[in-house]
Amino acid sequence: MTRITVDSLTKEYGDTVALDDVSFEIPEGEFVVVLGVSGSGKSTLLRCLNGLTDPTGGEIVVGDEEVTSLRRDVAMIFQQHNIIGQMTAYSNALTGSLGRNRFLTSLFQLQDREEKLRALRALDTVGLLNESQQKARRMSGGQQQRVGIARALVQEPSVLLADEPVASLDPGSAQQVMGYLRTAAEERGLTAVISLHQVNLARKFGQRFIGLRDGQKVFDGYREEMTMDIVDEIYGDIDTEGMLAETETETGGGSPDSTVDEPTTDEGSTEA
Ligand SMILES: Nc1ncnc2c1ncn2[C@@H]1O[C@H](COP(=O)(O)OP(=O)(O)O)[C@@H](O)[C@H]1O
Ligand SMILES: [Mg+2]
Numbered sequence: 001m002t003r004i005t006v007d008s009l010t011k012e013y014g015d016t017v018a019l020d021d022v023s024f025e026i027p028e029g030e031f032v033v034v035l036g037v038s039g040s041g042k043s044t045l046l047r048c049l050n051g052l053t054d055p056t057g058g059e060i061v062v063g064d065e066e067v068t069s070l071r072r073d074v075a076m077i078f079q080q081h082n083i084i085g086q087m088t089a090y091s092n093a094l095t096g097s098l099g100r101n102r103f104l105t106s107l108f109q110l111q112d113r114e115e116k117l118r119a120l121r122a123l124d125t126v127g128l129l130n131e132s133q134q135k136a137r138r139m140s141g142g143q144q145q146r147v148g149i150a151r152a153l154v155q156e157p158s159v160l161l162a163d164e165p166v167a168s169l170d171p172g173s174a175q176q177v178m179g180y181l182r183t184a185a186e187e188r189g190l191t192a193v194i195s196l197h198q199v200n201l202a203r204k205f206g207q208r209f210i211g212l213r214d215g216q217k218v219f220d221g222y223r224e225e226m227t228m229d230i231v232d233e234i235y236g237d238i239d240t241e242g243m244l245a246e247t248e249t250e251t252g253g254g255s256p257d258s259t260v261d262e263p264t265t266d267e268g269s270t271e272a
Contacts, residue, residue, distance in 0.1 A: 002028050002063045002073070002158040002191050004049065009058035011044050011215075018044040020215040021058070026193065026208075031185050033206030034195040035219075035234055040212040042195035046163045049193060050076045062159055075157035077148050077181075079164045085137030089128055089147045092136055093119040096154025115154070122150035125187060126180045142173030146180055153184060160185055162194045166201065174198075178205045199231055 004026040011019040019041045026032055034042050047053035048060060051069045060067040062074060075096075083092050097115045123129050126146035136144055145165060152160060162181065166174035178194075182205050185192040196202045202209060209226055211219030211234035219230050 004159065004191060004193070005059075005061040006049075007059045007061075009045070009048060009060060010056045011041075011048060011053065012056045017215050019048070019055075022212075022215070022217045023058075024210060024217065024220055026191055028191055029185075029189050031182060031192045031205070031207040032194070032210060033202040033208070034193060034210050034212060035197070035199065035202055036195075036212035037197065037235055039214075041215040042197075042212060043163050044215075045212065046076065046161050046193065046195055049159075050074055050161055052076075072155060073157050074159045074161065075152035075155045077145075077152050077160070077162040077165050079167045083136045083144045083147050083151075086135065088133050088135055089123060089139065089143075089150070090119055090132040092147050093122050093132075093150040093154050096122070096151040118156070119150070119154050122153035123147075125153060125184050126150050140173065141169050142177050145169065145173075145177050149177070149181060149184060153188070158190060160190045160192045162192070164195050164197065167197070174201060175204070181205070199235075 006022060006024050009019050009022045010017070022041075022045065034045060036042050044053060048055050049062070049067065051067045051071060051074070062071070065071075067074070084095075087095075094115065096119070120129065120132065123132050126149050128143065128146055128150065131139065131143065136147055139147070148165075160181075165181065166177050169177060178201055181192070181194065184190070194206075196206075203223065203226065206223070208222050209219060210217060211230065213234055213236060218233050219226070221230075
């Protein structure tokens, strides 16, 4: 069972307290959004959950095991998706098996049938099965991030982490990527922790919300509990007016048919 327990987590960098005595429990299969302004501790929290950063104090348990280093069952998606442009979407997705295989095996695509099927299935989950042979550099930012999600899924994790996965995307693509992330987690029963700084996106896709401010947990609750006062508390002096209102009118952000993900490259993405 892949629940996450965070107990009195603290992380200090010299005099900076990046995380200050943060505790929460996430049941298996929940889709949690971590909210907070820049510098509030979101990345530090995710890096601790992933075993990339050692806490100064406290404990993190995923499943039955304390997190002490990188783990196969915990996958992370970053804002900069580290996708290799020269490679196809399919080959990029396959590199998710790298932990299991040696690099050369991956390079020459000598993976076994099961791994190849896993990569195709992951691309299907993010709606890119038909683009699997497309070079990543010919794809839009949103599509590339979906390849990043596919690669994480190929790792067959039980926990999916993403640190501001849509921060560099336009609103339409951002919504679409968040939609695929949510679907992927639901389809596969993954426990997900995603950091975002946009309240409207968070409200649209999050199930539960954890608000950080100056490294402290200032909110932990579900959609109906996240009122304007709470948003103000998380965001402090930042002008949050309209952040909640947007959610109501914005349904679809970039038009309801934002299923079409326009390429951002000026050379176009259609290639025979
Ligand atoms: N490697 C680091 N060295 C020193 N300070 C850091 C480091 N990483 C983060 N911090 C500090 O910790 C605080 C939280 O940062 P971070 O977790 O990156 O927040 P967020 O992701 O919400 O922007 C900030 O004050 C930041 O400057
Ligand atoms: Mg960050």
